[in-house]
Amino acid sequence: MRDSDFLELANRVIDDAASDEERTAFETALKESIHRRLEFEQLSTVVGILDAVRPVEPPEGLRNRILAAIPATKPAKTRPSLSGLWQGMIDAVGARPKLGVAYAVVAGLVVGIIGFGAIWGTVPNDTANVFGTMSSYRGADEFRTIDRARLDQDGLRADVVLKVSEEAFRVELDFSSEDATDVEVAVIPPEKRWSGIVRAEGSAAFDASIGEGTLKLRQLQSGNYAFIGQRRADAGGEVRVSFEANNGASRVVSLAFSAIEQ
Amino acid sequence: MSEQSDQAIVQRVLAGDTAAFAHLVDRYQRIVYNAAYRITSNRQDAEDVTQTVFLKVYQNLRVYNPKYRFYSWMYRIAVNEALNYRASRLRKETAAIEDVGEPATRDRQYESVELEEQVQNAIYELEPSDRALVVLKHFQGFSYDEIGYILDLPVRKVKSRLYTARQRLKDKLTQARVSG
Numbered sequence: 001m002r003d004s005d006f007l008e009l010a011n012r013v014i015d016d017a018a019s020d021e022e023r024t025a026f027e028t029a030l031k032e033s034i035h036r037r038l039e040f041e042q043l044s045t046v047v048g049i050l051d052a053v054r055p056v057e058p059p060e061g062l063r064n065r066i067l068a069a070i071p072a073t074k075p076a077k078t079r080p081s082l083s084g085l086w087q088g089m090i091d092a093v094g095a096r097p098k099l100g101v102a103y104a105v106v107a108g109l110v111v112g113i114i115g116f117g118a119i120w121g122t123v124p125n126d127t128a129n130v131f132g133t134m135s136s137y138r139g140a141d142e143f144r145t146i147d148r149a150r151l152d153q154d155g156l157r158a159d160v161v162l163k164v165s166e167e168a169f170r171v172e173l174d175f176s177s178e179d180a181t182d183v184e185v186a187v188i189p190p191e192k193r194w195s196g197i198v199r200a201e202g203s204a205a206f207d208a209s210i211g212e213g214t215l216k217l218r219q220l221q222s223g224n225y226a227f228i229g230q231r232r233a234d235a236g237g238e239v240r241v242s243f244e245a246n247n248g249a250s251r252v253v254s255l256a257f258s259a260i261e262q
Numbered sequence: 263m264s265e266q267s268d269q270a271i272v273q274r275v276l277a278g279d280t281a282a283f284a285h286l287v288d289r290y291q292r293i294v295y296n297a298a299y300r301i302t303s304n305r306q307d308a309e310d311v312t313q314t315v316f317l318k319v320y321q322n323l324r325v326y327n328p329k330y331r332f333y334s335w336m337y338r339i340a341v342n343e344a345l346n347y348r349a350s351r352l353r354k355e356t357a358a359i360e361d362v363g364e365p366a367t368r369d370r371q372y373e374s375v376e377l378e379e380q381v382q383n384a385i386y387e388l389e390p391s392d393r394a395l396v397v398l399k400h401f402q403g404f405s406y407d408e409i410g411y412i413l414d415l416p417v418r419k420v421k422s423r424l425y426t427a428r429q430r431l432k433d434k435l436t437q438a439r440v441s442g
Binding site: 055204222 | 275276277278283284287291292293296299305309316317320322323324325339342345346378381382396401414421422428429431436
């Protein structure tokens with residue numbers, strides 16, 4: 001029996017999930033090796049200790065503090081206020097005006113979306129959820145909206161706005177879904193002049209991981225999000241946002257732009 | 263209290279009986295706080311996370327899908343929040359050039375039993391996602407299927423990662439016992 005097989009079987013025995021045959025094979029393996037007996041004893045002891053750890057008591061008054069923070073109004077799918085909520089993002093992400101750069105706006109490539117529409121501001125109402133880092137950017141008012149798309153099908157609703165500044169781009173996502181949804185934001189092509197997405201913020205908790213040119217958000221809840229990346233002034237390309245909901249609904253939105261330095 | 267009761271409470275809150283949310287707080291604040299504490303290893307952080315979790319649960323109550331257990335759904339928010347909170351705090355500490363080589367903000371007053379302190383230290387040294395696995399399995403008693411849902415992992419991967427995490431804990435605790 002390989003060590004890895006032994007480890008798996010030992011854990012199955014500890015979890016009381018091993019079959020009679022597995023248990024017999026396991027006991028035979030134990031008899032044949034003092035080292036494995038010791039390993040198993042130690043592992044069993046550790047699991048026993050874990051299971052015996054006492055719960056900690058919450059501090060007094062926590063309940064009241066929780067309830068004091070809960071709004072008196074019933075929860076609703078509200079459109080967040082537009083005022084001032086981007087400030088934290090603006091401070092962090094805005095681009096430095098440098099050369100006069102004009103951006104040629106290219107029509108968004110839309111794959112599998114229903115159509116465009118008037119877009120309201122997509123503004124996180126809570127920037128407590130932050131993933132990644134982005135520093136030394138100022139003057140977000142230099143961001144210009146260059147493409148946008150709306151998605152509304154099979155319970156997936158999303159407004160996506162692509163903005164660029166001289167040194168950064170920002171994808172704003174106003175998203176709601178009946179089911180938690182995996183979302184991937186990809187920069188295409190992932191050239192060197194892109195540094196990819198380096199920061200995400202949202203109004204709901206999210207679990208994100210950054211890959212090469214991609215940001216993956218798992219089981220995203222409805223809310224407002226923003227994804228920020230760095231770019232060179234002359235960079236163009238495409239930002240593709242893919243949605244895959246637990247209910248099987250799947251859509252892709254592609255936003256494209258080019259930039260021409262003058 | 264049955265799962266149906268959780269969902270009944272959710273429906274009451276959504277219908278406008280916002281005071282009913284207090285029942286969910288009463289029912290789950292202790293376990294959310296415990297999960298947060300085991301992941302952040304800091305009581306103040308755990309309190310902040312717990313408050314935020316309940317606020318987010320409330321704010322997102324309308325998108326809660328009843329096909330999942332409310333408990334699991336809430337836990338999903340709690341684990342993400344605790345992991346994000348800890349990561350965010352580490353970034354701030356790094357930016358402030360504080361010593362993050364050791365968990366400087368850890369609550370050293372809480373544990374009075376040496377073994378429990380060693381266990382908490384060993385858990386804290388795990389990768390955050392593995393830490394969450396151990397917390398969900400051993401401190402909260404979730405099944406592998408539920409952990410898979412909460413962490414969005416296939417059950418097979420949940421098991422293999424938990425087995426590896428247990429092995430690491432064993433090594434760390436054995437080492438601590440020897441050196442201690």
